[in-house]
Amino acid sequence: MSPFRFLVVLLSATAGTLATSSPAPAQYMFGGFRGPGFGPGMPYGGFTTRGWQPLPRYMFGMLPPVRAVSPVPGVNFFNPLMFSPFNPNYNPSFQSAVTYYYLLRPGYGYAPSAMSSYGGLAPGFSTGSMAGYPGTASTQYYNLARAQREASTQAKQEQWSRKAVQDQRLYEQRKDSAPSGGVLESQESPALSRAVAVTDPSKLATGESLNVILAAAVAAQAKSKGAKVDSAYLPPNLMAEVRFAGPNGSAINMLRTAGKLEFPTAFSDGPLAALRPTLNRDFAAATVPVLAGKPADLLKVAGLEVTIKKVHETLNTLVKDMDFETATDARRFVNQLDETVKVLKSPTAVALIDPNWATQGTSVADLVKHMAKYQLRFGPAAKGGEEAYLTLHHGLIAYLYALGQVSQPKTDQLPKK
Amino acid sequence: MNVLSPTKQAQMYRNGSGPVRLWSRTLVVLLLLASGARAQEPGTSQAARGVVARASAPAASFAARQPGSDGFKVLPENADLYSGDLLVALPGASLQGKNGAVSVKSLADYDGKSPLPALETAFTLNEPKDVDLDVALDRGRVDLTNTKADGAAVVQVRFWDQVWKVTLDSPGTRVALELYGRWPAGSRFKPVRPDDTDATKAAPVASLVLLVLKGSAAVNVGGVTMGMKAPPGPALLEWDSLGIAPPTLQKQEKLPPWAEPNAELSADGKKAAEAVEKFRKARAENPQAAITSFLNSGDPAEQRVALVTLGALDDIGRLGQQIGNAKTQEEWDFGVTILRHWLGRSQGHDQKLYAALTSPTQGYTPAHARIIMQLLFGFSPDDLRQPETYEVLIDYLTHDKAAIRNLAAWHLVRLVPQGKSIAYNPNATKEECQKTHREWKKLVPSGQIPSSPSKKQ
Numbered sequence: 001m002s003p004f005r006f007l008v009v010l011l012s013a014t015a016g017t018l019a020t021s022s023p024a025p026a027q028y029m030f031g032g033f034r035g036p037g038f039g040p041g042m043p044y045g046g047f048t049t050r051g052w053q054p055l056p057r058y059m060f061g062m063l064p065p066v067r068a069v070s071p072v073p074g075v076n077f078f079n080p081l082m083f084s085p086f087n088p089n090y091n092p093s094f095q096s097a098v099t100y101y102y103l104l105r106p107g108y109g110y111a112p113s114a115m116s117s118y119g120g121l122a123p124g125f126s127t128g129s130m131a132g133y134p135g136t137a138s139t140q141y142y143n144l145a146r147a148q149r150e151a152s153t154q155a156k157q158e159q160w161s162r163k164a165v166q167d168q169r170l171y172e173q174r175k176d177s178a179p180s181g182g183v184l185e186s187q188e189s190p191a192l193s194r195a196v197a198v199t200d201p202s203k204l205a206t207g208e209s210l211n212v213i214l215a216a217a218v219a220a221q222a223k224s225k226g227a228k229v230d231s232a233y234l235p236p237n238l239m240a241e242v243r244f245a246g247p248n249g250s251a252i253n254m255l256r257t258a259g260k261l262e263f264p265t266a267f268s269d270g271p272l273a274a275l276r277p278t279l280n281r282d283f284a285a286a287t288v289p290v291l292a293g294k295p296a297d298l299l300k301v302a303g304l305e306v307t308i309k310k311v312h313e314t315l316n317t318l319v320k321d322m323d324f325e326t327a328t329d330a331r332r333f334v335n336q337l338d339e340t341v342k343v344l345k346s347p348t349a350v351a352l353i354d355p356n357w358a359t360q361g362t363s364v365a366d367l368v369k370h371m372a373k374y375q376l377r378f379g380p381a382a383k384g385g386e387e388a389y390l391t392l393h394h395g396l397i398a399y400l401y402a403l404g405q406v407s408q409p410k411t412d413q414l415p416k417k
Numbered sequence: 418m419n420v421l422s423p424t425k426q427a428q429m430y431r432n433g434s435g436p437v438r439l440w441s442r443t444l445v446v447l448l449l450l451a452s453g454a455r456a457q458e459p460g461t462s463q464a465a466r467g468v469v470a471r472a473s474a475p476a477a478s479f480a481a482r483q484p485g486s487d488g489f490k491v492l493p494e495n496a497d498l499y500s501g502d503l504l505v506a507l508p509g510a511s512l513q514g515k516n517g518a519v520s521v522k523s524l525a526d527y528d529g530k531s532p533l534p535a536l537e538t539a540f541t542l543n544e545p546k547d548v549d550l551d552v553a554l555d556r557g558r559v560d561l562t563n564t565k566a567d568g569a570a571v572v573q574v575r576f577w578d579q580v581w582k583v584t585l586d587s588p589g590t591r592v593a594l595e596l597y598g599r600w601p602a603g604s605r606f607k608p609v610r611p612d613d614t615d616a617t618k619a620a621p622v623a624s625l626v627l628l629v630l631k632g633s634a635a636v637n638v639g640g641v642t643m644g645m646k647a648p649p650g651p652a653l654l655e656w657d658s659l660g661i662a663p664p665t666l667q668k669q670e671k672l673p674p675w676a677e678p679n680a681e682l683s684a685d686g687k688k689a690a691e692a693v694e695k696f697r698k699a700r701a702e703n704p705q706a707a708i709t710s711f712l713n714s715g716d717p718a719e720q721r722v723a724l725v726t727l728g729a730l731d732d733i734g735r736l737g738q739q740i741g742n743a744k745t746q747e748e749w750d751f752g753v754t755i756l757r758h759w760l761g762r763s764q765g766h767d768q769k770l771y772a773a774l775t776s777p778t779q780g781y782t783p784a785h786a787r788i789i790m791q792l793l794f795g796f797s798p799d800d801l802r803q804p805e806t807y808e809v810l811i812d813y814l815t816h817d818k819a820a821i822r823n824l825a826a827w828h829l830v831r832l833v834p835q836g837k838s839i840a841y842n843p844n845a846t847k848e849e850c851q852k853t854h855r856e857w858k859k860l861v862p863s864g865q866i867p868s869s870p871s872k873k874q
Contacts, residue, residue, distance in 0.1 A: 165624040165657075168599040168761075169534040171795065171831055172754040320816050321784050324791040324809060325605070331805040331812075335864040 192216050196397055201386040204393050207245065207378035213396045218372040220403035221365075229402045231364035232395035239357040241388035244371075245379035250336045251343040252352055253379065258287040266322060266330035271314045275307070282307045283337075286344055293355040296344045304344075308337045348374075364395040469542045470498040470512045470550070473520070477701035478510035480730060489730045491704045498542055503555065505539045505729050507697055508690070512542075518549035518570040519585070522560045524593075525693065527686035530675035531558070533597040533624060536758055537729035548573045548582070556762055558595040560630065563588050577623055577658055582637040590632030593676055598623035598658070599761035603797020606790035608771050608783070620764035623658040628669075628676050638664055648672050685718075692718040696726070712739055717747055724748075728755040741819070749843045753827050757793055767794075785818055792824035801832065807861045814854045819843070822850060829857065833867040836860055 195212035198204055244252045254261070261280055266272055282304040290296050311334055319327045343349050352374060356362060362370075371377070381389045472479055472495055480489040481502040489505065498504060498512055508525030526535035538557025545551040552559070553575040563570040563585035570585045576596050583592055598621040607619065627636065633646040636654060645651050648669040656664040674680060682690060692711075696719070699707035711723035727736040733756070740752035760766050767790060774786035781789070792813075800806045810832075813825035826841045839856045842849060861867045 165534070165597050165599045165622060165761075166532045168602060168757070168795065169532075169597075171602065172534070172757065173529065316812075319809065319812050320821075321782065323784055323787050327809045327812070328800075328803060328805040331808050331863075332803065335805065335808075338864065 198393070201390050204389045205381040205386045207243070207380050207389070210378040210389065210393060210396060213393070213400055214368060214371060214378065217368045217396060217400045217403060220400060221368060221372070224403050224406045227406045229365060229399065229406055231399040231402065232391075233361060233363055234367060234392070234395065235361040236358055238388045238391060239361060239367075241381065241385035242367075242392065243379035243382055243385070244376045246375050246377040248339070248343050248352060248374065249376055249379055251340040252376070254336050254340045255287050255290060255343070255353060256358075258284045258291055264329035264333045265326050266315070266318070267333075270318065272311070272318065272330070275311055275314060279307050279311060279337075283340075287340075290344065290349050291353060291355060291358065293350060295347075295350050298345070301341060301344045305341055308334070308341060311337070364392075364399045368396075368399065465544075466499050466501050467544060468497045468515065469500045469544060470514050470521075472496045472498060472510070472512050474510045474512070475697065475701070477697050477704070478507050479512075480505045480704075491700055493701075500542055500544045503539060503541050505537065506557070506559075508538075508693055510538075513564065514545070514550040516545075516549055518563065518565045519572055520562045520564045521550070521552065522562070524558045524560060525689075526558070526675060527689040528680075528683050530673075530680075531595065532675065533595050533626065534599070534754075534758065535595060535597065536725050536755070539729065543573075543575070545573065547571075551575070554594055554596050554625075556596055556598070558593060561585065561592045561594065563590045563632070576625060579625075579638075579656065581627075583627075584635040584637075586633045586635065590634055591630040592634050593628045593630050594625065595628075596623060596625045597758075597761070598763070599757065600767070600794045601797075602795040603800055604794045606767060606771065606787060606794055608787070609768055611768075611772075619767070620658065621761040625656040627654040627656075628652055628673070630672065630676060630678065688716075688718045689721070692716065692722045695719070696722045708735075717745075720748055721751055724752055724755050728759050731759075733759055743843050746841065746843065749823065750827065753793075753824065760793055781818070785821065788813070788821055789818075789824065792821065792828065795828070796832075802866065804861075804864050804866050807832070807865075807867060808863050811854060811857045811861060814857060815847075815850045826853075833861060835867070 192212055195209035198209045203209065240256070244250075261276075261283055263276060267276055282300070286296060286300040286304040315330055315334055319330065322330065343352065354362060354366075354370060378389075378392075466483075472492060474494070476494040477491050479492040479496065479498070481492055481498070481504050482489045483499075484501045484503075492498075506523035508523055508527075511520055511522040513520050521540075523538035524535075525538075535558050538559060539555040540557070540559060541553040541555065543551035543553060548571040549565075550561075550570075551573040552561075555576075561572050561574075561583065565588050567588065569587065570590075572583045572585065574581045574583055574594065585592060600621045604619065604621075627645075629645045629647045629650075629652045631647050633644070636643050636645060638654075638656075643651070643654065643666050645654065645666065648671045650668065651666040652669040652672075653667040654664050655667065672678075696707060696711055699710065708723055708726060711719045711726075714720055714723070724736065724739065727733070727739065736752065736755060736759075740749060740756065743749035743752060760770065770793075771786050771790055774781040774789060775783055796806055807829075810825045810829050813821050814829075816822040816825070823843045826843075830837055830841070836857060839853060839860070841853055845853065
């Protein structure tokens with residue numbers, strides 16, 4: 001090849017390269033920016049074209065839907081460009097589809113909203129074409145997750161919404177109407193169907209939905225006239241997460257913490273902290289027999305009473321220097337101690353807690369019977385107890401359903417025409 | 418009107434004595450610190466200061482504060498109004514935009530019918546660009562009226578982070594705007610160090626109501642234009658700073674009572690209106706003397722006007738002193754409302770107050786200052802379902818700090834109306850406080866939630 005011809009070929013090749021538009025990373029997969037340690041030669045991460053493959057056009061618009069709590073700008077807003085033939089993502093066969101960004105969890109996983117609590121995918125999610133794509137859009141994913149979190153936090157503030165200012169004004173004016181949801185307002189239980197439909201662990205953790213189902217189960221149990229109905233097994237570790245409310249509810253919760261009392265912040269230092277070991281010791285001594293199904297030793301209960309009196313006296317001198325929340329938590333704790341002592345002194349104390357809960361576990365049916373007998377309700381779950389409440393929710397629903405089946409007349413028992 | 422000088426404040430501070438005075442000292446000087454440095458007024462632009470409107474109201478209807486200044490100046494009759502100045506308007510004060518297309522009138526809610534706590538009105542006017550008037554509403558109620566001989570008038574309304582364009586379709590069209598903020602009940606106060614820029618700064622919730630009173634208007638909110646008309650029709654638009662739901666139009670069959678222009682005032686409302694007019698006249702002669710005279714007045718209506726004015730002009734040092742020296746429970750009650758109102762006006766007021774309370778001059782411990790802040794914020798429905806909330810409030814009735822025990826009492830009579838009969842004196846001695854504590858304890862024993870009051874109470 002003559003030098004002139006070589007030069008012409010070289011110039012043409014250069015011109016051709018320059019004239020070719022660079023590929024948009026969004027249209028490719030398996031390449032792009034990588035984090036540190038992605039592969040040999042990239043110890044600190046960087047940009048790679050290794051393994052780049054163009055995304056097939058049919059993939060656009062086929063990403064799993066976002067379970068959006070609220071619209072997330074730039075992620076699941078309607079995108080008018082999808083109707084434009086000039087849009088690289090345009091596909092006439094998906095004109096009704098919204099253009100989604102990559103929303104799966106980086107590292108070949110799914111977004112939490114796509115996951116069921118039982119493992120696997122929640123309804124509406126599939127292992128379709130986009131499953132398992134590496135995280136070229138991890139930022140979008142995290143933005144979405146954050147936006148969903150923020151949106152759910154805002155949703156909790158809904159009670160504040162537009163009436164917040166008006167309510168505060170009424171309060172200042174000493175109008176007879178108390179702040180909404182206050183002590184002067186009657187509480188309305190949600191309907192059974194709503195309680196059954198709850199799937200959000202944070203909502204279940206309040207115990208309110210469980211109580212609605214519990215009430216229905218108690219009624220159905222009475223209606224079934226002692227018919228034996230199978231129900232889910234509740235293992236000891238699950239029972240340990242159950243918190244009770246109602247008369248003696250807080251006392252039962254406290255009794256079950258014998259030896260490892262959950263002290264509030266006020267007991268972290270100072271004179272109250274000094275009382276912790278004595279209180280723990282006396283409390284354990286007084287409650288251990290009850291947990292084993294034996295009557296309480298009244299002498300030890302009296303000893304506990306003396307210690308609690310000391311706690312009261314110490315708290316009275318300190319409460320005025322505590323934050324409002326610290327003060328209310330400390331007061332609550334001491335009130336619960338008082339209540340527990342009352343329960344320990346009563347003859348029913350032995351039966352309030354089933355010793356089997358901590359050793360063998362129990363069944364949903366037995367738990368419902370026990371709670372009905374002692375007028376107990378479910379209290380708000382402790383931190384980390386949300387999963388237990390979710391399982392309990394399913395167990396209660398299944399039990400309620402089974403009771404419903406029993407109380408319905410069988411077809412062969414129906415009166416004949 | 419000028420805010421009291423620090424020297425004058427210090428003299429007043431030195432005159433105080435006794436536990437209640439201590440509370441007053443706290444608020445006199447510390448809250449004065451709290452109202453210290455001022456940033457640019459919200460919603461104002463950085464443009465050069467120029468005349469943008471003229472007051473069309475009697476003397477002393479407006480007080481103005483220039484950007485970067487601490488003091489307010491009471492304006493004379495038909496005064497020129499400058500862009501960027503924060504204008505605090507008495508009820509009835511009105512102004513006309515530079516081009517005569519729009520008038521703005523400040524209104525009061527003398528009978529307490531408004532859904533929002535309409536206490537005072539403050540706004541800033543900006544140099545209008547492609548509109549007839551550019552107003553940044555800080556708080557309160559204003560009525561915008563198209564005063565053109567013919568055609569539509571356009572007003573740019575700014576508040577918080579919002580910029581709305583209100584088109585008053587024809588001459589005579591009138592639109593009311595009302596904006597107020599409060600800390601939602603149960604908000605938790607969290608101190609934020611001034612250098613902690615990453616900390617999430619909590620903010621009060623603001624609520625705005627826009628109501629078409631006469632004619633028709635178009636309101637552009639974030640690029641969406643909504644057609645509105647006076648009742649019957651889509652006349653009402655509500656917004657809040659939480660942004661959970663976008664502002665939506667609401668149909669009104671008739672004007673709500675608070676907006677009815679020809680509504681007859683009640684006897685108390687008339688008294689309040691008379692007190693405001695009397696105050697305006699006195700302020701026109703001598704602003705400082707007017708405030709002092711009204712604060713010391715035996716007429717509760719006049720006292721209220723003075724207390725609102727102190728809060729409106731950010732003179733919370735003096736407001737604190739007045740609350741501390743309250744002669745009647747009514748004065749104390751209303752003073753606390755004004756303080757809560759001041760806290761709810763904008764983000765950061767809570768931190769300013771906390772910083773002032775914990776400053777070495779006053780010596781409140783952080784725990785005591787946090788208690789005061791919490792008591793000013795109030796309690797959520799969840800808090801009110803806990804017996805310990807009442808127990809701790811009753812504990813506070815014997816607190817060494819008068820501010821804490823008085824605020825606790827302020828809440829208790831609201832939460833447990835049955836306790837109204839228990840005598841409470843903000844200036845009570847220790848023994849009297851103990852007695853009050855015992856009576857409350859009897860009414861709400863430890864570990865119990867107060868019973869609902871009977872209908873008669």
